[in-house]
Amino acid sequence: MMSVPAPQKDMRMFLIFVVVVLTSPIWLAPIGAGYPQLLQAFAIFGIFAIGFNVLFGLTGYLSFGHAAFLGAGSYTAVWAFKLLSMNIIPAILFSMVIAGLFAALIGFVCLRRSGIYFSILTLAFAQMSFNLAYSVLTPITNGETGLTLEAGDARILDPVYENAAAGGLPSPNFFGLEMADFGGYAGVYVCFAVLILAFYVYLRIFRSPFGLKLLAIKSNQNRMGYTGFNTRPYLMAAFVISGIYAGLAGGLMAVTDPLAGAERMQWTESGAVVLMTILGGVGTLFGPLLGATLIEYSENIFSAVNKTELIEMFSFLGQDGAAAMASVLSLFVGEGWLLTLGALFMIVVIFLPGGMMQGISIINERFFSKKPAGDGEKPGAGKAQEV
Amino acid sequence: MSDIVLNVSGVNKTFGGLKALTDINLKIEAGKTHAIIGPNGAGKSTLLNVCVGRLEPDSGVVDFNGTSLTGKTPYQINQLGVARVFQTPEIFPDLSILHNVMIPAFAKKEGEFSFNPLASLFGSNEVQDEAEHVLNDLGLTSHRDEHAGSLSRGDKRRLELAMCLVQHPKLLLLDEPTAGMSRHDTNRTIDILKKIKERGMTKVIIEHDMHVVFSLADYITVLAQGTIIAEGSPEEVKGNPKVQEAYLGGEHV
Numbered sequence A: 001m002m003s004v005p006a007p008q009k010d011m012r013m014f015l016i017f018v019v020v021v022l023t024s025p026i027w028l029a030p031i032g033a034g035y036p037q038l039l040q041a042f043a044i045f046g047i048f049a050i051g052f053n054v055l056f057g058l059t060g061y062l063s064f065g066h067a068a069f070l071g072a073g074s075y076t077a078v079w080a081f082k083l084l085s086m087n088i089i090p091a092i093l094f095s096m097v098i099a100g101l102f103a104a105l106i107g108f109v110c111l112r113r114s115g116i117y118f119s120i121l122t123l124a125f126a127q128m129s130f131n132l133a134y135s136v137l138t139p140i141t142n143g144e145t146g147l148t149l150e151a152g153d154a155r156i157l158d159p160v161y162e163n164a165a166a167g168g169l170p171s172p173n174f175f176g177l178e179m180a181d182f183g184g185y186a187g188v189y190v191c192f193a194v195l196i197l198a199f200y201v202y203l204r205i206f207r208s209p210f211g212l213k214l215l216a217i218k219s220n221q222n223r224m225g226y227t228g229f230n231t232r233p234y235l236m237a238a239f240v241i242s243g244i245y246a247g248l249a250g251g252l253m254a255v256t257d258p259l260a261g262a263e264r265m266q267w268t269e270s271g272a273v274v275l276m277t278i279l280g281g282v283g284t285l286f287g288p289l290l291g292a293t294l295i296e297y298s299e300n301i302f303s304a305v306n307k308t309e310l311i312e313m314f315s316f317l318g319q320d321g322a323a324a325m326a327s328v329l330s331l332f333v334g335e336g337w338l339l340t341l342g343a344l345f346m347i348v349v350i351f352l353p354g355g356m357m358q359g360i361s362i363i364n365e366r367f368f369s370k371k372p373a374g375d376g377e378k379p380g381a382g383k384a385q386e387v
Numbered sequence B: 001m002s003d004i005v006l007n008v009s010g011v012n013k014t015f016g017g018l019k020a021l022t023d024i025n026l027k028i029e030a031g032k033t034h035a036i037i038g039p040n041g042a043g044k045s046t047l048l049n050v051c052v053g054r055l056e057p058d059s060g061v062v063d064f065n066g067t068s069l070t071g072k073t074p075y076q077i078n079q080l081g082v083a084r085v086f087q088t089p090e091i092f093p094d095l096s097i098l099h100n101v102m103i104p105a106f107a108k109k110e111g112e113f114s115f116n117p118l119a120s121l122f123g124s125n126e127v128q129d130e131a132e133h134v135l136n137d138l139g140l141t142s143h144r145d146e147h148a149g150s151l152s153r154g155d156k157r158r159l160e161l162a163m164c165l166v167q168h169p170k171l172l173l174l175d176e177p178t179a180g181m182s183r184h185d186t187n188r189t190i191d192i193l194k195k196i197k198e199r200g201m202t203k204v205i206i207e208h209d210m211h212v213v214f215s216l217a218d219y220i221t222v223l224a225q226g227t228i229i230a231e232g233s234p235e236e237v238k239g240n241p242k243v244q245e246a247y248l249g250g251e252h253v
């Protein structure tokens, strides 16, 4: 009956989210996802995707250039490690600030247009940034090689003896706790903590009058004008917020692995976040997180499989059968895993235009709903406010 | 003579070769309900478009309470106190009815832009109360949580009226507010409009339904082919042979 979930319900949902995230190393282990690199990737791309959803999900403006902010965040974080301190706090804060400023600049230009023109403009800007990072800006980005830590870095905030200590490179730490500690789980839980904070802010944005106005812009931007709203600054704010989230994700990439390369600004990265959001469910609270997790997980699983393993897997078909099966399926694994992703994406978009969240709500309605079937709204039609 | 809220003087507007408005002069008095009638394509909606910043006139000026609206954007004009119901309903089809009405209430309360991403919608009691109050006035309370896009055409129109009323505009422009409504709903809308007239709201209303026009209007302007062919009190207009010929076409009113 109520279309506005009550605050208590939100709080309960948030707490469940926290528990699910914090215990994920345990329950993801049986499906082969319980190791640090992948868990970090879930959190980092989750942050990237929820931030993207603030723009795409709430306002409907589809950016194809958010990798630029991801890259900017990474470069900034590495520079913070080089110049200031190996403590991750300044690195994370600066990556958000710089990405935010960068987003303000790009948003200012791109938001003069809407629809496909906006998308193309963002794509053009991101590719421009990528090319700049690769060539002209080499003094800042170290071009093709990528930006890495060096023994001789200034690190003005770190004590001198620490800098001098050992011949090796220092590693990012949180007031002494190194990201590699506890077999890499220190880094995982830092990412989880940031994800939880980021998700909390995101939830608040969704439940704020500001978020409602963004949804209204998506629904009927013209009406917003005749209703007395200047929509440009609202779009600008959403764009910058999503840029800051992308910068934060980029910063965390550098925190867990202190290097930054131009390829992070490639359009494929921008495309990935679009796919994650659509796959999970545009405009839904949890969709982008699900999409990010699914894509990162499948990449890991499918790209790791090779032909020999496939032949082994299908050995029960006999030698010829296994070979035939393997040669077909090998198109979809290893290097070819993108083919799997493409197929998956097509299936979801065709059968579940509302993404995985739509699938979940259909299952929910079918099997767990107390209401008689057919009472629900049309699937995918403007269910943005609900989860 | 009482205060003039809206003063349209010497407005011309052409689309390509088509003269949609030719030298229009119009004064809307405070607190009055001013009807604009005329056959299809007469330029009635175009006249409102010029008043809310959707179109710039080729020449002439529109003043609202002494402020020129020339060069002003739709949101600036709304913030001055002008609200409009469109001929084809302009609502937020993906949002709930309640949210549709809360949004304009926020615009009235917080202005053209306010950045409060961490404020809670649940805490916006004042705005929500106002919205619910207006929904109640318009008999839309039972639809409160439905998506606006699923409403009937008549209900969409009523919702749009609610979205305007919640802002307590100084000037309300209504483009065929009862088109597509049943007789019962039309009468209800007439009652609502009468009620807000008692509160002193100035209104401009475009209508084809003469029952609505003669129930509400203090003054009538008749437009045909972009020019004003007659104006006056309802009685004067009713008796004007030019109007009979151009518009009423023998219809008994």
Ligand SMILES: Nc1ncnc2c1ncn2[C@@H]1O[C@H](COP(=O)(O)OP(=O)(O)OP(=O)(O)O)[C@@H](O)[C@H]1O
Binding pocket: B015, B018, B020, B038, B039, B040, B041, B042, B043, B044, B045, B046, B047, B087
């Ligand atoms: N944006 C536009 N571009 C081109 N022509 C337009 C535009 N808007 C209106 N017109 C034309 O101007 C003339 C007046 O249109 P308008 O919509 O003002 O008429 P109206 O009196 O509101 O008619 P109706 O009773 O059918 O709503 C029509 O011939 C219409 O086709």
Ligand SMILES: [Mg+2]
Binding pocket: B044, B045, B046, B087, B175
């Ligand atoms: Mg019209």
